[in-house]
Amino acid sequence: MTGAIAEDRDAATAERDDMANRLLRSSEELSYDPVEAVDWETPLDTSFHGASPEWSTLYGTSYWDEMTEEQRRALTRQEAASVASTGIWFEMILQQMVIRDFYAKDATDPAFQWALTEIADECRHSIMFARGAAKLGAPAYRPKRHVIELGRVFKAAAFGEAAYAAILVAEEVLDVMQRDWMRDERVVPFVRTINNIHVVEESRHMKFAREETRERLKGAGPLRRRINALVVAGAAYFIVTSMWNSKIYANAGLDEQRALREAKDNEHHKAMLRSSCAGLMEFLDSCGLLTREATAFYKRAHLI
Template sequence: MTVTDSASTDRLGDHSVAAQLLRSSDTVSYDPLVEVDWETPLDKGHHGLSPEWSTLYGTAYWNEMGEDLQKALTRQEAASVASTGIWFEMILQQMMLRDFYAKDPTDPDFQWALTEIADECRHSIMFARGAAKLEAPAYRPRRHVIELGRAFKTIASAETAYAAILVAEEVTDVMQRDWMRDDRIAPFIRTISNIHVVEESRHMKFAREEVREQLAQAGRVRRMKSSVIVAAAAYFIIKSMVNSQAYAAAGLDVERSLREARANEHYKSMLRSSCAGLMEFLSSVGLLTRPAVAIYRRAHLI
């Protein structure tokens, strides 16, 4: 019989989620360089994302396009989403490295953080190669968003860092669950989506636990402040997902595309539905305050 003191028992309990995630990662993880078919040439008869997830789906402009142009658009939109994903994954990695800097390396939380960072490195390379295979240019957020991201990754901590991570991952998770099952989409994009969904599910679980833990003793003022910071981060992430130059790369009129995308109620409803679970979680931890809700409404996430 092994006797464990209460401090050790508490420590094991504290790390149960991280330990579980480490075991899961050992059991099911992917190497995109091996799993994804990078060699087969791009078949332009496929979409890049489910048409229903296009920013122009259901608009007059979409209905005027031929099928080939619709497919070209969704391929560029998919590449833009991937590029935005790379941008935020680099922010995520830096926030997690700062959070665990000089902490106990024997702690499962520490080891999980490094595992997640390693996942994100592979994902970023996977997205970069995917965008290149889609024959897309380098899409980047607008300059002021890049600089805001630079500041955010430097100062965000605790619940603001992990809730922002959760926002970015939840939205793409719902999108990619659709994409990985859609045979209208290029097979290599479906594989990329499947890899990302499987591995990001662990990241989201860790982020949720961190947010709960960080806010366990937080007061009203702190929750209010954090809720606004997280909502602002969500706004810029969502608004950066599809770069305006994706329309130009697909051969569309950029001004008309932007005008119709801004008014597209179908796309807004897709975003709202993708965030239903996220908003429920944010509400449960006190991060869905009135000012935050106003920002989420502007981003069409609620």
């Protein structure tokens, strides 16, 4: 029995090393330098949207029907900047969790080297998002104060499958949106380039997060799964509900209070979020991380 367990562990280690080496090779072959790849010099063309209109929080509402095309484009530019700013906030959390997880581990391990590669990617992405938001004419959108403080606690306390599953949740939601935006010719070209870079490079990060989540859950009992399911769902709720800052409407020249009311009741936007998370929820369920308590949080965030 002991020999069989050792063989299983050796096989799992070899498989993990192989995956990390493949991710490292992929990173060497297909990565971008946003400083060179993105057109930062051309002035913003306001005849374009900042995101696909169908992803706007007001799309499908009576307010949207009343807005001029100029107002709609101004709103989607602010929305894209807000989503990018939330991405920066969570990428800062992600980097700290990964560094803490690999602190003082074997530096010759391919997974260790991949973790550092991922952190380097996230640093570039955060700078790219920041420059993109500035070019869209947006301020530095930040989550609400209590969410920022909860983020401090989460990045210091989350470990193992809770950390990697939360990373996956944030990246999966962004991935689906950005795949739409990068193909949409109504979206300003430099934002399409930013989205393309992020989608390509984050696909590797998501694969690693999925495998790490499965690996860390091996042997986990029901109580541990239930606790971590709730932690991940709570993190998902605060990440997604922070993506669209309440100030985007006033900054787009709209009536903030009316916009907030209509966005809150916008069934189209809720449906877009749910459809974007179908694959993610299936994965969490397969890992035992979609408990009744966790599902309540996902429903509140309109992810299920």
